[in-house]
Amino acid sequence: MNGLDTPMAIVAIVLISAGLAFLVISVVGVLRLPDLYTRTHAVAKSETLGLILIFGGLFFVPGLTWDAAVRLVLVLGFSVLANPTAAHALVRAGRESGVEPWVSTDDVKPPPGGLT
């Protein structure tokens, strides 16, 4: 009927859902991880994967026009370049203002539920 039960649409739904799951996990990471650097890992990285999955899914959405597909590729390419650049700017700024990386030792494990 609305085209949501075709194999293409199912692939799209699966990919987009997986992408959203990674975005949610990156938020969980930001909340749970101990310091600036590890949090940047979570936000920049799970997000990269989440974006790739969501955009991959959007390609399978029924009725995608040709010019929209080109635009999707351009936006994805831009995000994939901009994401690491922003992450680097963030951690470099942290490093230059003297933020010490959190270190895991055997006696200091992060408590369940993460550090605040």
Added chain:
Amino acid sequence: MPQQHSADQGRGPGLGPGSMAVEFVLMLAFWLAISGQYNVLFIAMGVVSAALVTWFTHRYVAANLGRHTPPSTIPLRWARSIAYVLWLLARIPPAGVLIAWVVLQPRLPVEPYVLRFTTHLESPVARTTLANSITLVPGTLTLDVDPDTREFTVHAFVPSAADDLVSGEMQNRIARLFLQDPAPPPEVVWEPAAEEVPRR
């Protein structure tokens, strides 16, 4: 410094108005392709944006345009670039899953390390590619690159995330891209110095 040198010699488009025009046209084309709106307001905003971006960045862009690229090597470099991008994209899902797995465990077994190594990559663009690739692949972040000593400082989420750097594989793949010879694995300094060198 090498950039200024080559611009002074006038190799490639250099810093002249020609290179600015090229960049401006590319930026405007990107805007038009993305916006898909072809009325006066949107095109005017595109012109202003493209002009601003060109003004801010043409110094960096022009410095790297058309340097050290004999035309005969261009197809090879394109082929290797595409192969490299595919290799890099294939690294992202497993590493992303690893981070998700660490984050979701109640114990939160994150084991961050800072590692330093020196790269043999000669061109600034090659080192930028390495720095961006390190940050793009989940689990490693480029903290700093020393332009003089070529020393990279990298933050690793867990030690195994840095495997491709410790083995030198990523560096050597980028070296191929820039038609440079591969080098043996770099000497890596870990911080905090682990008594047992991090599990690999």
